[in-house]
Amino acid sequence: MPIVNPFPGGTILGYPRIGRRRELKRALEARWAGRTTDADLEATCRALRLATVRHLAGLGLDPADGSIPSSFSPYDHVLDAAVTLGVVPAADYHVAARGDGTRPPLELTKWFDTNYHYLVPQIGPHTPLAFADDAPVRWFAEAAHPDDGGLPVVTRPVVVGPVTFLLLAKAAADAPAAFHPLDRLDDAVAAYAGLLAALGATGAPWVQLDEPALVADTVTGHLPAGALADAVARAYGALTAVPGRPAILVTAPYGDLRGTTGDHLAPLAATDVEAIALDLVRGTAPAGPVPGLAGKTLVAGLVDGHNVWRTDLARRLTQATALGAATGAGAVAVATSTSLLHVPHDADDETWDATHGRDPRLRDWVAFADQKVTEVTTLARGLAHGPDAVADQVAAATAALADRARAAGVVVPAVRARVAALRPADQTRAPYPERAAAQARRLRLPLLPTTTIGSFPQTREIRAARAAWTRGDIDDAAYQSAMREEIARVVTLQEDLGLDVLVHGEPERNDMVQYFAEQLDGFAVTAHGWVQSYGSRCVRPPLLWGDVTRPAPLTVAWTSYAQSLTSKPVKGMLTGPVTILAWSFVRDDQPLTDTAAQVALALRDEVTDLQAAGTAVVQVDEPALRELLPLRREHQHAYLDWAVRAFRLATAGADTATQIHTHLCYSEFGDVIDAIDRLDADVTSVEAARSRMEIVPQLDRAGYGRGIGPGVYDIHSPRVPSAGELTELLTLAATSIDPALVWVNPDCGLKTRGYAETTQSLRHLVAAARAVRSTLAGSGR
Ligand code: MET
Ligand SMILES: [Zn+2]
Structure with a gap:
């Protein structure tokens, strides 16, 4: 029996809970x-x-x-x-x-x-x-x-x-x-x-x-x-x-x-x-x-x-x-x-x-x-x-x-023209076997190469230096030298640990999307626009309001500095177009696919600049690829198409000998496994430690034939995994797919972890890679 309370004429379905001042x-x-x-x-x-x-x-x-x-x-x-x-x-x-x-x-x-x-x-x-x-x-x-x-x-x-x-x-x-x-x-x-x-x-x-x-x-x-x-x-x-x-x-x-x-x-x-x-x-x-x-x-x-x-x-x-x-x-x-x-x-x-x-x-x-x-x-x-x-x-x-x-900036004719002129060739790289051979000649990596996902622990000192610089308490030079010091420390640490592909550690990044939004035209970053992510955690999504351009290189100076300190390859680190969209408030006056293409082109220029500066490996992170998957099945196909296209636009400017990595922070691929293959990255790292490498045989069955880095070290917990445990996981991976494809890395970035546990865990990770390499060599593979 229906009730006869008239419904209010106007209402909202809910209001932020975190409080205006958090x-x-x-x-x-x-x-x-x-x-x-x-x-x-x-x-x-x-x-x-x-x-x-x-x-x-x-x-x-x-x-x-x-x-x-x-x-x-x-x-x-x-x-x-x-x-x-x-x-x-x-x-x-x-x-x-x-x-x-x-x-x-x-x-x-x-x-x-x-x-x-x-x-x-x-x-x-x-x-x-x-x-x-x-x-x-x-x-x-x-x-x-x-x-x-x-x-x-x-x-x-x-x-x-x-x-x-x-x-x-x-x-x-x-x-x-x-x-x-x-x-x-x-x-x-x-x-x-x-x-x-x-x-x-x-x-x-x-x-x-x-x-x-x-x-x-x-x-x-x-x-x-x-x-x-x-x-x-x-x-x-x-x-x-x-x-x-x-x-x-x-x-x-x-x-x-x-x-x-x-x-x-x-x-x-x-x-x-x-x-x-x-x-x-x-x-x-x-x-x-x-x-x-x-x-x-x-x-x-x-x-x-x-x-x-x-x-x-x-x-x-x-x-x-x-x-x-x-x-x-x-x-x-x-x-x-x-x-x-x-x-x-x-x-x-x-x-x-x-x-x-x-x-x-x-x-x-x-x-x-x-x-x-x-x-x-x-x-x-x-x-x-x-x-x-x-x-x-x-x-x-x-x-x-x-x-x-x-308004000026909402439509930038040069950006429109560039997007309109895109051709299928702009999202296509040389065939993978050709790339793999050129990259092998250039990088000379061992079997089961070891690497990390990008960030190293963000210590109190790093955060303090970044905050002081943002407030204007320290000048650019002081900030630069604080970050360079940290990068040098992280490079030395990785060399000591014996990792094969190094990173600069991302100390200069407050957030993997905001960092890019602050530097690209077409974005605004709020000071107080906090939104609850979960529990007490809040994020400030940037506003993507205009056509996107890259006024200057975004990451090249940091990556090149790191590369200048070592003869090992240093991986350039970018956030992918889909993730930048997913974690921003995106303009609603044009299809997402158009906005994604613009962001992709800005990133493409960055890839080219990194490459010109001597970077041999570039990782384009797409942890949010699955998050944006439409809830209704009939819309999923079109989404995955533009998401894949944007990633490929961002990365296909790379030369054959430049190795493109991507990183996705989850292990249940189900609906997106085919799209991941279509990204055409040379190496894909995924979360896998908790699901005991389940993803690896799945990928093999799906016919995936490029590099795969199933995370062996679960970074979501402070626990230090033993070398034995990591060896076991890695063996599992290397026996369920061609071991020549397997990379050895943690599940995700290390920024929320401490240095002590991270150093120990990475030491075990390198030991595990060495152990499995020699077992494979012994078995004649
Ligand atoms: C949420 S994925 C994070 C990837 C990033 N490169 C990092 O290492 O922190
Ligand atoms: Zn991740």
Whole structure:
């Protein structure tokens, strides 16, 4: 039986949790360091929750009708759901997040196609699953009936929905092979029913259940046909029958509910939920009437929650106005397409003064979280009272967009001409056997060559020197000499260890994308634009707003300096085009493939310059290649095509005798194995230690025939692997594929590790390579 609370006219699906001044980060880290108590942490969290919902009321969301989401999380919203459902005991919250010496933390993985990471709950046939913790109810009550004399706010509690929660969970280690967490749907739904009844009893008019799994073949692809529709029908059939419940909004952010693998809007619309939110930035609106929508509110996600560009209010208002008649929805409301978790708080926190490319014109072109709230309320007013009611705001947006479209730097004719002139030959190198022979003659490497992924430990001194230079406390010369000293130390260390292909260690890089964004034209780097990556970790994605050019070489001086210190080859180190896009806020006014080609051409010039300076090996890292994989199967092919093309454009300017490496930080290749082959790198290093080299036979079966460096040393832990252990892993690799292809390296960069453990581990790594070389020589291979 549907409930008759009118849905608010305008809302957002969630708001950043970390705090405008990263208060949550500081509070968590102080608690973990033992400097504060649980009560201190809870007090900060409570203050943040109240300040946030009141701030949103101040921005114009209605404080009385559930317009304001209660979307706080102390660490991660999937972990919160696991606690609510009793899968993780509330007392173990921080252990689940961080481990405690004896118990490992839950696995951390990417949330859909974003750079946010969630904790993966583990569920088996007997895992407790019942309404166990009422934090969403307490948070609702604390805001609705505040005891601090402040503004009461009737919020809309936000919880991950039951279908998505179970689909994101993984089967517990001891579960039978045929078990999937979705088998526990009825138990989970009973737990959610308990939560909904409690929320209703506390007076919550609305609850929001997020079901992004419904848009993602990457999550649901393995399910038998009909299983997802059945799960939706069962879950929401049961939840809408809960007596005394709040009205239910189900959201489907990050994509389209309808795709070639099925229409997941239909089964949802067939239930009695009161409102459905569609992502109309990434997905499309149904063009015709949807059965079941008549009695519901269609919440139109028209303001991009995942990117920072100002909304075209005129276009979106027209779209919103047409939706009701087109779809047959009972009512239409306006919202962000996703939670605002993915964007910084406020564009006004930034000084737009041209520092680091923060062109003053950009202020008018962007909308961070707070600006997006205003966009939503503007659209909602326009929808309710007609376009005249918001004519000024719409005109201002239109003017800003027009200004952006014709601004210098947004379109640089020379860049356009260069991209337009590209030919297939520009992404094609000589055949691999020819390259391999030329590189072997030039590099003269032993069998099983040893190398690292690029970064060496970033010591306190390095960070301090970089920060001092950024603040202007030390001059360029002092900074240069501090970095050169570090590079010299790292080169000497690698020579002493006996590594074959050296690196300069990347001491000058704050971040592998920001470092390039700071030097390329077309990018701006923010000072305060923090976005939560996971838990207390935040990143500041650069803004890629204009056509990309490289005013000067980016890395050549550092690499050449390192090379001048040794007769061993030093590998140049670049971040690839796909990863630069994935970890930036990318312009939304042209296809990603065009932007990727521009970034690729800037990198291509860098490869050529490195080569001209005598660099024989260049690594182009693409750790985010898989992250950007579209959630819907029908879009994956086109993505992989442009991603591969961009990488090849970046690297195909290299001569036959220049060896191109790439690095990918994961081991489950599944959907992308073929694309990795098409990158045509001479050597690919991947994560493999934890999965015991599983990837190597897989690559062999897939016909991969170029260099492969399966990481033997797991750098995600401070543990020093023994030489014996590394020998064993390496033997495994060298016997499952032609040993002439195998490289020996760690899993990833060493920047988060300490020098003591790193030195020991690399010593063992070189010893292992030598041991396996002599075994292979002895066996006549
Ligand atoms: C996340 S991949 C990191 C690659 C980079 N070259 C490094 O060694 O840190
Ligand atoms: Zn990596």
